[in-house]
Amino acid sequence: MFVCESLKEKVIIVAEHDAGAMQEIVSTLKARDFYNVFTVDSSAKVYEILKNYHDQPEKVGLVVISEVLSSVQIDDMRKNLTFSSNSFEIPFVIIGNIDSQHLNSSPAVYDDESDKCLLTYRINYPVNYQELILAVKCLLNLKQERFWRYQQKEQLHNEIAAKSLIDAKLQYLVAHDELTGLFNRSSFESQFKLILKQSQKEQNAIALLFIDVDRFSLINELEGFDAGDRLLVELTLLIRKLIPDDSLFARLGSDEFCLFLNNSQKSHAIILAETIKNSVDEYRFFTGKVFFSAAVSIGIVIQDKNQSVSHPGEMILHARQACHFAKNNGRDRVWVYSYDDNEVKERQRDIYWVPLLRKALRENGFFLVFQPVVKLSDGYISHYEVLLRMWGANGEIITPEKFIPAAERMGIIHSIDLWVVENAIDFLVSLPLHFSNISLAINLSSLAFQYPDLLATIRSKLLSTKLDASRLTFEITETAAIDNIESAMNMMSRIHALGCKFALDDFGAGFCSFNYLKTFPVDYVKIDGQFIRNLLEDETDQLLVKSMVEIAEKLGKKTIAEFVESVETALKLKELGVNYAQGYVFGRPEPHLLDYRQTVLNSNQPESLLQF
Numbered sequence: 001m002f003v004c005e006s007l008k009e010k011v012i013i014v015a016e017h018d019a020g021a022m023q024e025i026v027s028t029l030k031a032r033d034f035y036n037v038f039t040v041d042s043s044a045k046v047y048e049i050l051k052n053y054h055d056q057p058e059k060v061g062l063v064v065i066s067e068v069l070s071s072v073q074i075d076d077m078r079k080n081l082t083f084s085s086n087s088f089e090i091p092f093v094i095i096g097n098i099d100s101q102h103l104n105s106s107p108a109v110y111d112d113e114s115d116k117c118l119l120t121y122r123i124n125y126p127v128n129y130q131e132l133i134l135a136v137k138c139l140l141n142l143k144q145e146r147f148w149r150y151q152q153k154e155q156l157h158n159e160i161a162a163k164s165l166i167d168a169k170l171q172y173l174v175a176h177d178e179l180t181g182l183f184n185r186s187s188f189e190s191q192f193k194l195i196l197k198q199s200q201k202e203q204n205a206i207a208l209l210f211i212d213v214d215r216f217s218l219i220n221e222l223e224g225f226d227a228g229d230r231l232l233v234e235l236t237l238l239i240r241k242l243i244p245d246d247s248l249f250a251r252l253g254s255d256e257f258c259l260f261l262n263n264s265q266k267s268h269a270i271i272l273a274e275t276i277k278n279s280v281d282e283y284r285f286f287t288g289k290v291f292f293s294a295a296v297s298i299g300i301v302i303q304d305k306n307q308s309v310s311h312p313g314e315m316i317l318h319a320r321q322a323c324h325f326a327k328n329n330g331r332d333r334v335w336v337y338s339y340d341d342n343e344v345k346e347r348q349r350d351i352y353w354v355p356l357l358r359k360a361l362r363e364n365g366f367f368l369v370f371q372p373v374v375k376l377s378d379g380y381i382s383h384y385e386v387l388l389r390m391w392g393a394n395g396e397i398i399t400p401e402k403f404i405p406a407a408e409r410m411g412i413i414h415s416i417d418l419w420v421v422e423n424a425i426d427f428l429v430s431l432p433l434h435f436s437n438i439s440l441a442i443n444l445s446s447l448a449f450q451y452p453d454l455l456a457t458i459r460s461k462l463l464s465t466k467l468d469a470s471r472l473t474f475e476i477t478e479t480a481a482i483d484n485i486e487s488a489m490n491m492m493s494r495i496h497a498l499g500c501k502f503a504l505d506d507f508g509a510g511f512c513s514f515n516y517l518k519t520f521p522v523d524y525v526k527i528d529g530q531f532i533r534n535l536l537e538d539e540t541d542q543l544l545v546k547s548m549v550e551i552a553e554k555l556g557k558k559t560i561a562e563f564v565e566s567v568e569t570a571l572k573l574k575e576l577g578v579n580y581a582q583g584y585v586f587g588r589p590e591p592h593l594l595d596y597r598q599t600v601l602n603s604n605q606p607e608s609l610l611q612f
Contacts, residue, residue, distance in 0.1 A: 007140045010061025011053065012037045015046050016095070017069055021127065025064060028129045029136070036061075043069055043077065050090075058147075060090055062119075062139050064132070067096025078120060089146065091119035091139035095127055119143055177251040179229055180236040188250035192260055192312040195248070199262065199303075207269035209259040210299040210319035211239070211276065214331045216255035219285075219292065227287045235294065238283060239276055258316060266302045266336070273298045273334045281332065295332040299323030302336070321347055346409075353406035356390075361415055365391050368423060369589035373441065373560060373582045376574040383439040383473065385582060386424045387589045388416070404445065413445045418457050425461045428471060435593060439471040441503055441524075446480030449491040458495060469499030473524065477505045482516060489520065496521045503560065508548060518555055525552045527578070529563035535572055542576065549577040 012034055016022035026037050038049050046063060053060050067074060078092050119142055121135040175187040183191065199206050213235065220228040232255065239257070243249060248260035261269055277296055285292045299322025301315050318337045325343045326335035338344060360366050370384040390398040407413040424442050431438060448454055462469055474495065481488045481504065492502055503524035504517070508531055517525065527548055531541045545561075552559050561573045564583030573581055 004144075007061065007144060008033050009036055010140065011049075011059055012061045012136070013046055013049055013063045013065075014039045015041070015043065015063065015065040015069055017041055017066055021066075021095075024129070025127070025132065028132060032133050032136075034061075034136070041069075046077070057090075062091035062093065062136065062143070064093040064095065064136070067094050089119055089143065091143050092121070093132065093135050093139065094120060094122045095125065096122070097125055119146075180233055180251050182236060182257070183248065183250035185250065185252045188248065188252070188258060188260075189312050189316070191248060192315075195260065195262060196312055196315075204263045205265050205302065205304045207261040207264040207266070207303075208301050208315045208319045209261070209269065209273055209276075210301075210316070210323040211257040211259065212297050212299075212323050212327065213255035214295040214297055214327070223287050223290075230287075231285050231292075231294065234285065235280065235283070235296075238279060242276055242279060243272070252316075256320075258319070266300075266304075269300050269302060270334060270336065273300055277332065277334060297323050297326040297331050298334045299326055300334065300336045350406045350410050353403050354410050354412065357403060357407055357410075357412050357416070360390055361412075361419060366416070366419060366423075367391070367591060368420070368427060369591050370440070370593055371582055371589040372587045373580050374570075374586045376570065376578060376581055381438075382580055383441055384593060385441040385475070385589075386420065386427075386443065388420055388443070389589075408445060408447060413447055414451050414454075417445050417448045417451075417454065421454070421457055422461055425465060425467055425472070429465045429467055431593070438593060439473065441473040441475050443475045443505070446477060446483065448476070449480075449484055449488045452491075455491060455494050458500070459498060462498060470501065473501040473503050475503040475505045475526070478507055478516070481520060485516075492521050508544065517551065517557070522557060524558050524560050524580070526560045526562055532561050532563045532569065532573075532583075533565075535569055536566075542572070545573070545578065546576050553577070 012029060014022055014025050014029075014037060016025060016039070022039055022041075026039060029037050040046055040049065043065075046065070050060065065074065065077075074092070074094060078090075119139050121139060123131055123135060175183060177184045196206070213232070216228065216231075219231055232251075236251070236257075239259075240249065243259060244261065246262055248258075248262075250258045252258050261272070264272075277298055280294050280296045283294055285294055299319045301318040301322060303315065321344065322335045322337035324347075325341070326333045328343070329335070356365075367389050369387045369389055371387060372381045373383050373385055374380070375382045388400050390400075390403060392398050404413065404416075407416055421442060424440050428438070428440055444454075458472075461467070476488065476492075481492075496502060501523040502521060503526055504520060504522045505526045506528045507517075507525045508528045525548065527545060531545050531548075535541050535545065549559050558579040559577075560580040560582065561578045562582060564570050564573065564581040564585050566585055569583075570581055570585060
C-alpha cells in the first residue's frame with residue numbers, strides 16, 4: 001500500500017514491555033522509511049511524549065501499543081487522545097491476544113456510544129510484521145483522509161459563515177450609507193413614511209432639517225476625496241452628539257444630510273439647527289499641517305397638526321428648498337420654509353416655467369420680433385433690435401420678462417441665447433437682396449459670456465452662411481458686463497475680432513458706467529430709459545444725457561436712446577446730439593421688416609418725423 005512521504009514523517013510511538021519485541025517493531029518500521037519513532041515502556045510515557053505535540057497534534061502519526069502493558073486502559077487512552085475532533089484523532093495498533101470477545105468481529109474497533117469506527121487495529125501475538133506495516137499504512141491513510149474530510153467540512157462551514165456575513169453586510173448596506181453609517185435615502189424615506197403616518201394620526205408637530213455642507217467641493221478639490229470623506233465622517237459624529245436619541249438621521253447625497261425630529265415644535269427645531277450650525281462653525285478640520293473651518297446651511301420645514309403631507313418626499317423637497325434659500329442668502333445660516341415666502345413662490349414659478357421653456361426650444365415655441373432703431377440725423381432706419389417672444393398654450397404671446405428670470409435661475413438661458421443667435425443669423429440670410437443693408441442688434445443674457453461655445457456658434461454660423469459679420473451687433477447690459485468683467489472682456493474682444501459689433505445696454509443705470517465705458521470694446525451706448533421718459537420736463541436728465549453723449553463721442557462711440565415715445569422727445573434727443581433712437585414712436589416690435597418711410601406714411605404719424 002502506498003504511503004505519501006509526508007505521512008512517513010509523522011511521529012510513531014511504540015509502547016512495548018518486551019525489549020526484543022520493541023526492537024523488532026522499530027526495525028521493521030524504519031526498514032519501511034518510518035524513522036520518526038519513539039519507544040516507551042509505560043502508558044505514562046506515551047502521554048509525556050504526546051504533551052510535546054499538544055500544540056502541533058498534526059505531527060503525530062499513530063501509537064503501536066502492547067495490550068499487556070501494566071496499568072494501561074487502552075480504550076480510555078484511545079478516546080482521550082482523539083483531541084476532541086476527528087481532525088487529529090490518533091490511530092492505535094493494539095498488539096495482544098484476541099480473546100473470545102473479538103473472535104467474531106473485525107480487527108477494526110467501534111465506539112459503542114457513537115457507533116463510529118475508531119482508528120484502531122488489533123494484531124495478535126506472535127506479531128506478523130507484514131500485517132503490522134499494512135496496518136500502519138492503512139491507519140495513516142485513513143487518518144489523513146479523515147483530516148481532509150474535516151478540512152473540507154470546515155471550509156464549507158467557513159464559506160457558509162462568510163456568505164452569511166456578506167449577506168448581513170449587504171442587508172446593512174441596503175439600508176445604510178457605507179461611509180457614515182447613517183441611513184441612506186431609501187431607508188430614511190421608508191422609515192420616515194411610517195413615522196409620518198403615525199404623527200399625523202396623533203397630530204404631533206414634526207420637523208425636518210436639511211443640512212448641506214457649504215463649499216464642500218473645495219475640500220475635495222484642494223485635499224482630495226479621502227480628506228472630503230474624513231470631513232463628512234467627523235461632521236457626522238459631531239452632529240450625532242447634538243441630536244435627540246429618537247431622531248432619524250440620514251445622508252441623502254454627497255454632502256447632504258436629513259434630520260427628522262419627532263414631536264418637535266418650530267422653536268425647538270430652530271434652536272437645534274442653530275446649535276448644529278454654531279458647533280460646525282467652531283469645528284476645525286485638520287489635514288496635515290493645514291486646517292479648514294467648516295460651515296453648514298440648514299433648511300427647516302415644520303408640519304403641525306393643521307397641515308398634511310402625503311409623501312415624505314414633499315417635506316424633503318421643501319426642506320431642501322429652504323436650505324437652497326439659506327445658501328442663496330449668504331450660506332452658514334438657518335432658513336425656515338414658508339409657503340408664503342417670496343422665494344418659495346419664485347421657485348414654484350421656476351418649476352412651472354421649466355417644462356414650458358424646454359418644450360418651446362424643442363418645438364419652435366419661440367419666435368423673433370424686430371424693432372427699428374432710427375438714425376436721428378435723417379430719420380432712416382439704421383438697424384433693428386431683435387427681441388424674443390414665446391407662444392403661450394392658448395396662442396397668446398409671452399414677453400421675455402415673464403420667463404427669462406426663470407430660465408436664468410434654472411440653467412436654460414444658455415440654450416435660449418444660442419437659439420436667438422442662430423435664428424437671427426438665419427433670418428438675415430433669408431432676407432431678399434433689397435434688405436442686404438439691414439443689420440440686427442441681438443440681445444444676450446447676463447450669463448451668455450460664461451459659455452465658451454457662444455463664440456464657436458457665432459463663428460460657425462458666419463462661416464456656413466457667409467454673412468457679413470458687420471451686420472451683427474450684440475447687446476449686453478452694463479450690469480451683466482461689470483458683474484463678469486474678465487469673462488465679458490475676453491469674450492467681447494474675441495467676438496469683436498470676427499467683425500461683429502457691440503452695444504452696451506442700459507447705460508447709466510449703474511454708478512460705474514463712465515469708468516468702464518472706455519474699457520469695453522463697444523460700438524454703441526444705449527442710454528437707459530429712465531433718463532428718456534421725463535427728458536422734456538427734467539433738466540437734470542437733459543444734462544446727464546448730454547454728458548453721456550459728449551463722453552461717448554470722445555471715446556468714438558455712438559449713442560442710442562431707448563423708450564422714445566413722442567416726436568418731441570425725439571427732436572430733443574437730436575438736439576442733445578444723440579445719434580440713434582428707438583421706441584413706439586418709430587415702431588413697435590414686429591415679426592417682419594418694413595421700410596421705415598413706408599411705415600410712417602401708413603401709420604398716420606406726424607410728417608415732422610420725416611424732417612429730421
